[in-house]
Amino acid sequence: MRGEVSIKVENLAIGYRGKHEVKRVAEGISDTIHSGELTCLLGENGAGKSTLLRTLAAFQPALEGNISILGRNLADYGEKQLATVIGVVLTERSSVQNMTVEELVGMGRSPYTGFWGRLRPEDRAVVDSSLEMVGISQFRSRLVQTLSDGERQKVMIAKALAQETPIIFLDEPTAFLDYPSKVEILHLLHRLSREADKTIFLSTHDLELVLRVTDRIWLMAKGKSVQIGRPEDFVIETETGRFYFK
């Protein structure tokens, strides 16, 4: 069963606008993503996955085309509003020292807290349920720097949940993890898309794992457009699919 339309992309071109030239990374991207769906963005290194994610998360402007989030143009959102619509989990490893898991997840409440960033009881309740949902309540009091990579990734996902955004973008959430942790994170994300009705969009290299959980695949190849479809479409017959499945 499909939810409401959460992300609608029309004829999107992404890249960088320099002083003298425009570097186009990909173009002609169109798709509609619904709430409760898990979408995976695949592609080799340098294909432009991060650029696409950054564009969708409003970190950089699109060259052409239109991105609408929950029926509204992405460019029309203010910074504060956007923070309540899109949550991110990035590859940049934040080097916070002396911050507990609970405090870091609590930072996800920033768009809702007041001037000093003090958490109200209702914010604490959201933090608690986010920790619970990701399954890290038991180490809520531990310092973030003492966690393993997989545990840290879960903390950042809990942070994004605490942000209570309908959409979560994740840039290579499985990149530095061992195999069991990769499986665990992907299953967690799949469960969140279903149980919390989140729109989850992630980039990854782990194709074989992704096929079991994803609803849609966006496949990027260098210099070409982005191919979009259901996982089974790719297994059967596409040019870039062959590249991946040979």
Next chain:
Amino acid sequence: MKRPVALWMVILVLSILVFFFLNLLLGSVTIPASSVWDILLGGDGDKTVWRNIVLKSRLPQAVTALVAGAGLSVAGLQMQTVFRNPLAGPSVLGVSSGASLGVAFVVLLSGRLGGVALSRLGYMGEFAMTMAAIVGALAIMALIVYVAQKVRGNVTLLIIGVMIGYVATAIIGVLKFFSAEEDVRAYVVWGLGSFARVSGGQVATFAVIMAVLLPLSMLLVKTLNLLLLGDGYARNLGLNIRRARLWVIICAGVLVAIVTAYCGPISFLGLAVPHLCRAMFRTSDHRILMPASLLAGSSLALLCNLIARLPGFEGALPVNSVTALIGAPVVAMVLFRRRKEETGE
């Protein structure tokens, strides 16, 4: 994890009270504690000389140390957070070099061009130096703020700031070369940094300016907490990175400019105190770290001033030597500890 926040805060406040009183009590002239107390309460304290020493020399000096320490430490904390660099300090963006440059211009050129050595002008000279330092520091800060809007990366900005500092030092070198010896000496003395230079009348101005600036800088706690997560996450949580960076730099820059103008360049306090506070409070939360740095900065500055004035040194020991002697081991210790934690030894 339980953190003994209240306990440490109380300890810091008590240490400030103790060090402040010791600053009034100890010095080359021995004055009994009861007399000091009496003088503070408005009495005569037995001798007019004592009264003058306490009220006109020791009290302004203690207040200067109290306020300057707080300002430098808060500025240092802000710089370390905005640049996510443990080695950043209040002077990292060349703001204090700018103050030095301003003073160098006025002190060194006045003798050369005006024919009047500023160092002989007494109170007027002091005032001119303070103004020159403020103008120099704010000019460099304006330049940095301009650059900050042009460049994206923090590291680039940091390097440019350090470069500006080098250029300022080079110009000072050239100025020194062409100056009269007497003026160079006056400049060098200014450069040693001192809490004792600010006279009674100026202390009030200094304290009032800082009493306005320090609470204002506290308004940035949420911004600083978000910046801890890194630019990407901070932005996703609704922070305008450029504007935030600008405000933090302006705030820290003005604090450093004012303190340097009144006390000369005081090194190490601003770098060491935030590390000390993180280690004491085991937190990165600026709602705790900002007031903690303010208190610890005041306390440490008072202690340094006390050591600089210990009997035997007779006030001859430059404050900068003391701050570095205390600051350097603190920074080294904290970095060692962090390494240990990371490697799990």
